[in-house]
Amino acid sequence: MTAANTASQSPTERRVSARVGAISESATLAVDAKAKALKAAGRPVIGFGAGEPDFPTPDYIVEAAIAACTNPTYHRYTPAGGLPELKAAIAAKTARDSGYEVEPAQVLVTNGGKQAIYESFAALLDPGDEVIVPTPYWTTYPESIRLAGGVPVDVVADETTGYLVSVEQLEAARTPRTKVLLFVSPSNPTGAVYPREQVEAIGRWAAEHGLWVLTDEIYEHLVYGTAEFHSLPVVVPELRDRCVVVNGVAKTYAMTGWRVGWVVGPKDVIKAATNLQSHATSNVSNVAQAAALAAVSGDLDAVAKMREAFDRRRRTIVRMLNEIDGVECPEPEGAFYAYPSVKGLLGKEIRGRRPANSVELAEIILEEAEVAVVPGEAFGTPGYLRLSYALGDEDLVEGVSRLQKLLAEAE
Structure with missing residues (x-):
């Protein structure tokens, strides 16, 4: 049922409020959850969905939390x-x-x-x-x-x-x-x-x-x-x-x-x-x-090390994405996301299907290449994909290589 239909119902007919019923699920968390579920089922999915650093929280921060657990003040x-x-x-x-x-x-x-x-x-x-x-x-x-x-x-x-x-x-x-x-x-x-x-x-x-x-x-x-x-x-x-x-x-x-x-x-x-x-x-x-x-x-030493890794991955993912015909990816200057235009691939045949939008293209990529990406519709601009490069270097290269192989078939 759409939000408009829900809003037109009488209060006694509504099971969920129109305000909350109109909320969409977080697309990024949904993609990440689907990728993790497929991996748990034994499929070798590589996820570019969640904006989450692949590094552990620095030790001194974890130690502070452990110490806090023993402080009765923090039990209240x-x-x-x-x-x-x-x-x-x-x-x-x-x-x-x-x-x-x-x-x-x-x-x-x-x-x-x-x-x-x-x-x-x-x-x-x-x-x-x-x-x-x-x-x-x-x-x-x-x-x-x-x-x-x-x-x-x-x-x-x-x-x-x-x-x-x-x-x-x-x-x-x-x-x-x-x-x-x-x-x-x-x-x-x-x-x-x-x-x-x-x-x-x-x-x-x-x-x-x-x-x-x-x-x-x-x-x-x-x-x-x-x-x-x-x-x-x-x-x-x-x-x-x-x-x-x-x-x-x-x-x-x-x-x-x-x-x-x-x-x-x-x-x-x-x-x-x-x-x-x-x-x-x-x-x-x-x-x-x-x-x-x-x-x-504390100091920013830990983030400096992470930033160095993200920078390396940033350059790699942009280079590899721009090697795909039909993909145009500006070089991001911050955060840890690439946001390529894939409008040049829409309507082309890929494994017997012709994606009309980036949602359908993302579905094909997940099913055929076992790579999870987030379609641009989630961010207000159809025709794009978001890929987080906050994942390991080897997974990043393997994941984009799968994209290159799959999307090379587009015609």
């Missing part, structure tokens, strides 16, 4: 907004890594980046408020906006611009209902990184029109070559009072399963989001918070 409720020492450490880390000076009272510790994003939108949006969403987007953004009562407005960029949107495109999408701009650099799913002059231009445009900005900085340390990360409220200080920054330990420290993120923003917004969290989940797991404290208080 702690403040809903986060351990005071972790909030202070996040404020210090934010100043150290991006130059953004904030107070601990401007920090809320959340159950991962997803909760940070949802609670930020929930604190900012009233029903009908519009959020400009540069597209391709991470699959969770529009769902969080809708859950918070907002309306996502897509602004699409493609491979011809390196997946970077322009101020002119943003202005064309602005209406009297626009309240928030979502800004993400480095980007999931494209790996695009905005140069400083474009960050400044977009920030000044947002400030000029009195917009709020939610900026996701979770890939701040994963940039390559000559690309540089620039924090929007640092580049455009006049946005500080209308800017919310979300971040977390998942990508930088290989801690996806620990579920610790945070929000940095104006005190009134942080207070409102903290009130929401106090009823939704209360405090984040104290053991995970202790691990996050060790992570953000």
Whole structure:
């Protein structure tokens, strides 16, 4: 049953609310789950689906968690907004890594980046408020906006611009209902990184029109070559009072399963989001918070080693993908994703089938090559595939080699 049909039913006829019934399953997690299920059944599937570092969490972080388990203080409720020492450490880390000076009272510790994003939108949006969403987007953004009562407005960029949107495109999408701009650099799913002059231009445009900005900085340390990360409220200080920054330990420290993120923003917004969290989940797991404290208080040696491996894999995957006829893959400058256009393959015959879209192409690739990729439909742009290169070098080469072999048959 569609969301529209559900919404038209009377309250007594609805088994699931229209609001929640309209939510789509996370496409990236669904692909990852399917790949893991096939592997468990004995098939040699190689998964490029989940955005998850293949490295273990660094030992000193794990040791901090083990120590926390023995501390009776952590066996009890702690403040809903986060351990005071972790909030202070996040404020210090934010100043150290991006130059953004904030107070601990401007920090809320959340159950991962997803909760940070949802609670930020929930604190900012009233029903009908519009959020400009540069597209391709991470699959969770529009769902969080809708859950918070907002309306996502897509602004699409493609491979011809390196997946970077322009101020002119943003202005064309602005209406009297626009309240928030979502800004993400480095980007999931494209790996695009905005140069400083474009960050400044977009920030000044947002400030000029009195917009709020939610900026996701979770890939701040994963940039390559000559690309540089620039924090929007640092580049455009006049946005500080209308800017919310979300971040977390998942990508930088290989801690996806620990579920610790945070929000940095104006005190009134942080207070409102903290009130929401106090009823939704209360405090984040104290053991995970202790691990996050060790992570953000430590040095960046571990991420430097991971970044070196990601950079090597980035160059390999882009080279190999661009060797496939019908595939065009810009070189990502950040995160750990490649986002090739596969529009040149749609409609061509592959093993007796003619994929009409990238969903069908991804299905053929999984069934025929035993390689799991995420179709561009999940990110708002059909005709593309997302491949995470956060997997071992050998698996990466083997997986893309299978793609090359299969897709060479397209005619």
